[in-house]
Amino acid sequence: MKTKPLAFWVAAAIALIAQPNAYAISAKYAQQLERSGCTQISEGQGCDIRKTKAENAKAGFVNDAAAPAPKASPAAAKPYAGQWLAKSDSGATVATIRIDAKEHVWVNGKPVKAKRSDGGLAFKSGTISFRIQGDRRLQGEDGWTDSGAGTKGQIVSE
Incomplete structure (x- = not known):
């Protein structure tokens, strides 16, 4: 019985690691998040990915990472x-x-x-x-x- 060389196993391991994650979001979902101003977390809290950033901001959902910090008085x-x-x-x-x-x-x-x-x-x-x-x-x-x-x-x- 022949055994596979070490190089084969190293290449197989690298190929498995380089595989895209199964839990990654789709391109369409990423576009909806971008358009709506929601994050995956804020969506779980009620941010609607079918609405615009302005509509979601009016409802109180603001992506703080994307929005400039307001100057506090x-x-x-x-x-x-x-x-x-x-x-x-x-x-x-x-x-x-x-x-x-x-x-x-x-x-x-x-x-x-x-x-x-x-x-x-x-x-x-x-x-x-x-x-x-x-x-x-x-x-x-x-x-x-x-x-x-x-x-x-x-x-x-x-």
């Missing part, structure tokens, strides 16, 4: 800093909130622990939970909830 860098008022539906002040540039929070003059959560800053004082949205373009999403009294309301910048 000083206010955007510190969206929470300042004085805030938690208001009831009747307009009465429920709490006064102060947040410094390092995101230290005081509710009615008392320090409370705060953490970033789901695009906002969340903190609690007693039975009242507060949440301030980080994206200042979104209006009406800053609010509070009192789990003890079952009430809620808006938080407004002072």
Whole structure:
């Protein structure tokens, strides 16, 4: 029985390695991703490859690798800093909130622990939970909830 020379096995190994991967995307799918501005990851999150980049951007899907980084204004860098008022539906002040540039929070003059959560800053004082949205373009999403009294309301910048 003849054995194959080592050179044959080396050539076979190189040929196997040089084979295209079975999981590579097709040219048509790559074109759809390019046209839509989606990535494989963002498509799994709802980005629609049948739409244009502009339509997907309007829906909130932006390919950060392809888009130039926006210049952040000083206010955007510190969206929470300042004085805030938690208001009831009747307009009465429920709490006064102060947040410094390092995101230290005081509710009615008392320090409370705060953490970033789901695009906002969340903190609690007693039975009242507060949440301030980080994206200042979104209006009406800053609010509070009192789990003890079952009430809620808006938080407004002072």
